[in-house]
Amino acid sequence: MQSNRLGWILLAPTLVILFFFGVLPFIYVVYxxxxxxxxxxxxxxxxxxxxxxxxxxxxxxxxxxxxxVTVLFVLFAVISELVVGYILAQAFMKEFPGKAxxxxxxTLPLIMAPIIVGSVWKLMMTPSIGIIPHYLNEWFGITVNxxxxxxxxxxxxxxxxxxxxxxxxxxxxxxxLVSLPPDPFKQAQIDGANKRQIFFHITVPMIxxxxxxxxxxxxxxxxxxxxxVWMLTGGGPGSATRFVGVHIFKEVFPKTNYGYGxxxxxxxxxxxxxxxxxxxxxxxxxRNKKE
Amino acid sequence: xxxxxxxxLSSAHHEExxxxxxxxxxxxxxPIETNWFDRLFISVVIWxxxxxxxxxxxxxxxxxxxxxxAIALALAVLIISKx
Numbered sequence: 001m002q003s004n005r006l007g008w009i010l011l012a013p014t015l016v017i018l019f020f021f022g023v024l025p026f027i028y029v030v031y032x033x034x035x036x037x038x039x040x041x042x043x044x045x046x047x048x049x050x051x052x053x054x055x056x057x058x059x060x061x062x063x064x065x066x067x068x069v070t071v072l073f074v075l076f077a078v079i080s081e082l083v084v085g086y087i088l089a090q091a092f093m094k095e096f097p098g099k100a101x102x103x104x105x106x107t108l109p110l111i112m113a114p115i116i117v118g119s120v121w122k123l124m125m126t127p128s129i130g131i132i133p134h135y136l137n138e139w140f141g142i143t144v145n146x147x148x149x150x151x152x153x154x155x156x157x158x159x160x161x162x163x164x165x166x167x168x169x170x171x172x173x174x175x176x177l178v179s180l181p182p183d184p185f186k187q188a189q190i191d192g193a194n195k196r197q198i199f200f201h202i203t204v205p206m207i208x209x210x211x212x213x214x215x216x217x218x219x220x221x222x223x224x225x226x227x228x229v230w231m232l233t234g235g236g237p238g239s240a241t242r243f244v245g246v247h248i249f250k251e252v253f254p255k256t257n258y259g260y261g262x263x264x265x266x267x268x269x270x271x272x273x274x275x276x277x278x279x280x281x282x283x284x285x286x287r288n289k290k291e
Numbered sequence: 292x293x294x295x296x297x298x299x300l301s302s303a304h305h306e307e308x309x310x311x312x313x314x315x316x317x318x319x320x321x322p323i324e325t326n327w328f329d330r331l332f333i334s335v336v337i338w339x340x341x342x343x344x345x346x347x348x349x350x351x352x353x354x355x356x357x358x359x360x361a362i363a364l365a366l367a368v369l370i371i372s373k374x
Contacts (some may be wrong), residue, residue, distance in 0.1 A: 051346070051356065058347040271340055275338070285323040 015275060026269075032262040040256045053263035056064070063264060064237055066247040067271070073154070073243060074222045077161040078245070081218060084162060085169025091172055110167040118231025121160045125232070146233060150240030153233045156239055171215050176210030179204075211281045216276050223272050244268050317374040330374045335368035341366075 033053055037046040057063055091101060109117065124130045127145045136142045146153040180203070188198050204211075226245035229235065235242035235250065242250075244264065252261035319325070321333070338360075345359035 051342075054343065055346045057348070058343055238309055267343075270336075273338075274336055277332075281323055288319070288324055 029262045029265055032259055033266045035259045038256050039258060046259070053260050054267075056260065057267060058265055059184040062239065062242070063244075063247060066244045069154075069239070070223060070243045070245075073158060074219060076158045077165075077222050078215060078218045080158070080162050081166045081169045082215065084166050085173055085214075088166065089173035089177055092170065093177055097206050106166045106170065106256075109164045110171075111126075111165070114164070114225075114227040115231055117160060117164050118228040121156065121228075122232050125156055147237060148198075150237055153237060153241050157229055157232060160232065161222065161225070164228070166219060169218065172210055172214045173207065176207040180206055194264040208283055212279060215279060219275060219279070220272055221262065223268065223275075300363035321370070321374045325374060327328060330371045331367075333374065334363070334370050337366055338369075 025153055032046070034048060034050065035046040036049045036053075038044065088106065092099065112120075124132050125144070125146050127133050127147075133144045136144050144152050144156075146156050184202050184206075185198060189204055193201070224245045226249055229241055229243055229246055230249065233241045235246040245268075248261055248264050248268070251257050251264060255261075318331075321330070323329075325333070341359050341363050342356065345354070345356055349359070351354060
């Protein structure tokens with residue numbers, strides 16, 4: 001009982017901060033989502049309109065399109081980051097010349113602000129001055145213009161995200177791989193297991209919690225990507241890279257439609273929670289034993 | 292014996308036994324082990340999804356959202372009690 005009280009006392013500052021900076025704003029956004037509110041209109045009062053914003057959102061083709069584009073982006077980016085991150089983590093587990101320098105360089109993108117990453121990639125991708133379109137054209141005869149081609153813009157954003165966030169996945173997976181006990185691997189080798197069997201039956205189950213935690217972090221980050229995309233493409237061409245974050249930004253700031261913007265935010269939060277929960281259920285949740 | 296009972300592990304075990312019912316898992320019809328809060332969460336997730344789908348497909352043909360709420364409530368009772 002004593003340790004319980006001490007635990008609550010130690011947790012109290014964090015809980016108070018979380019309540020004021022997390023729970024209260026969330027409740028406020030949910031409250032605003034049930035209102036029509038444009039604070040810069042002739043009539044800036046909040047008007048309660050029940051679930052009308054939610055009725056509107058399910059028919060909003062721009063929003064539904066942005067959800068589809070975001071889901072595609074998240075799938076491609078997170079899966080690629082996981083695969084590349086794992087390969088790099090396995091490479092960093094071995095000794096090779098220049099490993100320390102390579103690891104430092106590899107981690108550098110992680111410390112860059114997303115807005116800077118967007119600016120750098122914009123410079124690199126601008127036709128006529130960008131290094132990437134120049135060499136793609138010179139070496140392979142491919143003309144890339146992210147302002148004109150939706151596929152090029154979408155692909156560039158995925159590559160940029162992989163470049164920016166794979167180091168995080170690599171570092172997390174290195175930590176997971178380093179902490180694995182050697183005994184199960186030795187026993188499996190003695191029993192004659194091949195590399196594939198060891199990977200799927202020992203490595204993957206043992207690093208699954210770390211993988212799920214990493215995917216959670218990347219999933220949540222990727223679903224709210226705004227600044228990099230805003231700098232690089234501004235959501236275009238057309239609506240090819242108009243991710244939900246960009247859609248919310250455009251709805252709330254240029255249009256000053258705070259009520260509807262809050263509704264979109266609540267729905268995006270709902271989708272994020274459901275995606276993370278489904279991932280948890282499929283990967284980690286204990287199964288029901290019916291005997 | 293008494294030495295063993297005073298170890299940190301044994302006291303941690305007693306603390307676990309004292310934890311409230313929210314963390315005690317239950318085997319119902321759901322495919323995963325859940326406590327009542329998990330089942331409440333699942334019910335809320337289903338309620339929101341059902342409401343959005345209702346707005347999109349059922350309300351335009353004249354069926355009120357209250358029918359969806361009633362179905363969601365019945366499902367919630369079923370999931371929380373038997374899930």
